[in-house]
């Protein structure tokens with residue numbers, strides 16, 4: 314996979330050597346509050362990167378490390394890839410100290426382009442906890458439409474069931490928004 318350059322980021326395949334940087338956000342309970350369980354060790358982080366690479370090798374995903382100033386500050390990619398239906402799901406997380414600087418939107422625009430062109434997708438969807446305001450804001454700013462709500466779908470750390478919001482973006486909509 315060729316690296317993609319945006320104004321401030323290099324998007325490239327994750328490497329085992331990124332484990333220290335990735336642990337900063339994948340091991341951070343606040344960043345992972347609405348995402349997967351936080352990773353606990355560097356070894357778990359290396360195993361997670363190996364898993365991403367194995368899935369990429371099996372054409373189940375295309376995942377990018379978001380590199381800024383020589384460090385990996387986040388991960389974003391298209392997973393649950395179904396070539397037969399030309400669809401995949403967008404997933405992302407970013408180190409907390411880099412929130413609110415537009416990095417996720419910048420990477421997202423480049424990855425949508427990659428998905429709709431290089432991966433030839435027809436549809437990209439994303440599922441997020443409805444209370445995850447930054448995530449919902451990101452998806453709307455990338456042009457996604459709210460397609461539905463899965464009510465009380467996940468039991469979170471606060472002991473409550475939270476709704477999940479399902480967002481979708483079609484290639485035709487993305488191309489028109491240009």
Ligand SMILES: CC(C)(COP(=O)(O)OP(=O)(O)OC[C@H]1O[C@@H](n2cnc3c(N)ncnc32)[C@H](O)[C@@H]1OP(=O)(O)O)[C@@H](O)C(=O)NCCC(=O)NCCS
Pocket residue numbers: 343344345347348405406407408411412413414415416417418419440441442445447448451454
């Ligand atoms: C979801 C997540 C990636 C969003 O990150 P974020 O930093 O809020 O999103 P962005 O990078 O797009 O930044 C948005 C804001 O940065 C600000 N900003 C500052 N400088 C900017 C710049 N140069 N360009 C654009 N926006 C800029 C703007 O206020 C912008 O908001 P706006 O769209 O209203 O203008 C992040 O909160 C995260 O990692 N959360 C935890 C993981 C998670 O929940 N993942 C999803 C699981 S489903």
